Amino acid sequence: MGNLLEHMGIERDRIHFSWISSAEATKFVDVVKEISNKVRALGPNKKLVKDYN
Amino acid sequence: MDTCIQKIREIAFQLLDKKEVERVIGFSNGTIPMATSPITIASKQDTEKLVFNSTCGLNLANYIRQQKGKIAVIAKGCDSRNIVTHIIENQVKRDQIYIIGVPCKGMINKSKIKALFEDDILKFDEDGDTLTVESSSKKETLSKKEYLRDNCRLCQHKNPVIYDILAGDPVKEQVLDVPYPDVEKIAALDADARWIHFQELTKNCIRCYACRNACPLCYCPTCFVDESGPQWVGKGQDKTDVNTFHFLRAFHCAGRCTDCGACVEACPMDINVRDFTRKLNKDAFDMFGWEAGLDQTKRPPLDAYSPDDPNDFIK
Ligand code: SF4
Ligand code: SF4
Ligand code: SF4
Numbered sequence: 223m224g225n226l227l228e229h230m231g232i233e234r235d236r237i238h239f240s241w242i243s244s245a246e247a248t249k250f251v252d253v254v255k256e257i258s259n260k261v262r263a264l265g266p267n268k269k270l271v272k273d274y275n
Numbered sequence: 276m277d278t279c280i281q282k283i284r285e286i287a288f289q290l291l292d293k294k295e296v297e298r299v300i301g302f303s304n305g306t307i308p309m310a311t312s313p314i315t316i317a318s319k320q321d322t323e324k325l326v327f328n329s330t331c332g333l334n335l336a337n338y339i340r341q342q343k344g345k346i347a348v349i350a351k352g353c354d355s356r357n358i359v360t361h362i363i364e365n366q367v368k369r370d371q372i373y374i375i376g377v378p379c380k381g382m383i384n385k386s387k388i389k390a391l392f393e394d395d396i397l398k399f400d401e402d403g404d405t406l407t408v409e410s411s412s413k414k415e416t417l418s419k420k421e422y423l424r425d426n427c428r429l430c431q432h433k434n435p436v437i438y439d440i441l442a443g444d445p446v447k448e449q450v451l452d453v454p455y456p457d458v459e460k461i462a463a464l465d466a467d468a469r470w471i472h473f474q475e476l477t478k479n480c481i482r483c484y485a486c487r488n489a490c491p492l493c494y495c496p497t498c499f500v501d502e503s504g505p506q507w508v509g510k511g512q513d514k515t516d517v518n519t520f521h522f523l524r525a526f527h528c529a530g531r532c533t534d535c536g537a538c539v540e541a542c543p544m545d546i547n548v549r550d551f552t553r554k555l556n557k558d559a560f561d562m563f564g565w566e567a568g569l570d571q572t573k574r575p576p577l578d579a580y581s582p583d584d585p586n587d588f589i590k
Contacts, residue, residue, distance in 0.1 A: 223526060224588055229462060229554045230522065231470025240590040253590055269470055272515040 309399035353535035355435035356568025376438025381427035426536035489541035525551035
C-alpha cells in the first residue's frame with residue numbers, strides 16, 4: 223500500500239505503519255515524534271487533498 | 276482465418292449435444308466492426324454465433340460466477356489465470372466449469388487502430404499477422420504485431436494454465452528479462468513527476484466504473500464506491516475522489532491481477548488503469564515471487580502469513 227502511494231507520487235515519509243500495544247506507551251511517543259518530525263520536514267501535503275472551495 | 280474458431284464451435288457443439296454442459300460462454304460478433312461481446316449459448320444450433328479473433332480482449336472469467344449447473348467457458352491464457360483465482364477464492368468449483376483453453380496470440384489495441392482513421396471503421400478482417408481495416412475513406416493493411424495491446428506485448432502466460440481441452444496448438448511463451456519496463460519508467464521519475472503522471476492519466480475519468488465491471492476480480496456484492504453508509508469516497512469527478520477510487524480499486528486487486536487488460540479494454544476514455552495495478556503486480560513478484568493465477572494449490576500472498584514476509588516497512 224505504501225509502495226503504491228509512493229509510486230503515485232506521495233512522499234514516502236508521509237506514510238507510516240506501526241504496530242503498538244496499548245502497554246507500549248514509550249514506543250507510541252517515539253513513533254509519533256518520528257512521524258511528526260518527518261512530516262514537518264516535508265511541509266504541508268497538497269496531494270490527495272480535497273479542495274472544498 | 277485461423278483463429279481456432281472452427282475447433283471452438285465443434286467442441287461447444289459436442290458439449291451441448293451430449294448435454295455435458297448446460298451453457299457455453301464465449302464471444303460473438305459485436306454490433307460494430309472490430310468488436311466482440313460476450314455471449315452465453317444454451318443450444319447447439321447457436322454455436323455458429325461463436326467467434327474468436329484478436330478483438331476478444333474482454334475476460335470471460337468475469338461471467339462464470341453464480342451460474343447454475345455445469346458451464347463451459349472459453350479461456351485465453353490470462354482468462355484461465357482468473358479462473359484459477361476464482362477457484363482459490365471459492366467463487367467457482369473446478370468441477371462446475373469445463374474450460375475450453377485457447378493458446379493466445381495476443382489481442383489488438385483497438386484505440387491505436389481507430390486513431391489511424393478519421394471516420395468510422397466499417398470493416399475489419401484478420402489473417403494470421405495481417406489485419407485489414409477499412410473505413411469509407413481508406414483501407415489499411417496492418418501487421419498485428421505492431422498493434423498488440425501493451426499487456427499482450429508483455430504477456431508471459433499466453434497458454435492457458437488450466438483447461439479441459441485445448442482449441443489449438445500451444446504457442447511459444449516469451450521470457451522477458453525486464454517484465455515491468457512500464458513500471459520502472461514511472462518509478463524513475465521524481466515524486467512530483469510521478470504525481471503529475473497519475474493526475475494526467477486519470478484526468479478524463481468519468482467514473483463510469485466500466486473498468487471495475489469488466490474485471491473478474493471485482494465481484495464484491497457492494498463495491499466500496501457504491502456504499503453510502505459509510506461513504507468511503509465521494510461519487511463525483513473531484514480529482515481526489517477519482518484518485519482515491521483508482522488507488523483503492525488497484526489495491527483490491529493486489530496479488531490477484533493477471534494483467535488481462537479487460538479493464539483498459541472496457542474504458543471509454545482510453546485510460547491505462549494498468550499503470551496502478553502493474554505496480555502491485557511487480558511488487559507481488561519482487562517481494563513474494565508471486566504471479567496471480569498460476570497455481571490452484573497456493574494461497575495468494577496477501578491471504579497467507581509467512582515468517583519470511585518482508586516487514587521492514589513497519590516500525
Ligand atoms: S494478456 Fe496474454 S493471454 Fe491475455 S490476451 Fe494478451 S497475450 Fe493473450
Ligand atoms: S485489474 Fe484489469 S488487468 Fe487486472 S485482472 Fe482486473 S481487468 Fe484484468
Ligand atoms: S472505465 Fe475509464 S472512465 Fe470509467 S471509471 Fe474506469 S478509468 Fe474511469
